[in-house]
Amino acid sequence: MEATEQSWGEEQQKQRLLKATKFFILITVLYTLWIAIIILGVYFLELGNKWAILSMEQWILTAIALIAIAIGLELVLLIRYTLSRKKQEQPEQKNQKEYVQGKLVHSYTIPADSKGGIFSKTYILVDEDRVLNIRYQMIPPNDLWGQQQ
Secondary structure, three states, X not given: OOOOOOOXXXXXXXXXXXXXXXXXXXXXXXXXXXHHHXXXXXXXXXXXXXXXXXXXXXXXXXXXXXXXXXXXXXXXXXXHHHHHHHHHHOOOOOOOOEEEOOEEEEEEEEOOOOOOOEEEEEEEEOOOOEEEEEEEEEEOHHHHHOOOO
């Protein structure tokens, strides 16, 4: 699995964030239309200030509060998604340096980040202080144990 692929949990979280965003936008648009109808009723149709149960000022204040809550919830969800994504993207801390016979070992695995299976190990002396360890995956784990489900 490549490092650039998204995990299933991240994709689900992204879909939930998109659904929540659509919901907040829909509620905000509907409430804004309701406020526009109230303003039309009060000023143009002259139905009075309290024809829609609350006064126009109260409806506008509730609209401001609703939009503020929607923006706040959206920011919380967005920050939560961003922080969880950053945690997944941060590289793992490297192990402590490995030494063989007093020489620093630099390890490379081909293919990169492969785990399991059978590897060949080759040590190559680079200079008097460093050794190169090349691990080549000869047989992948799926070939050894069959296809994993």
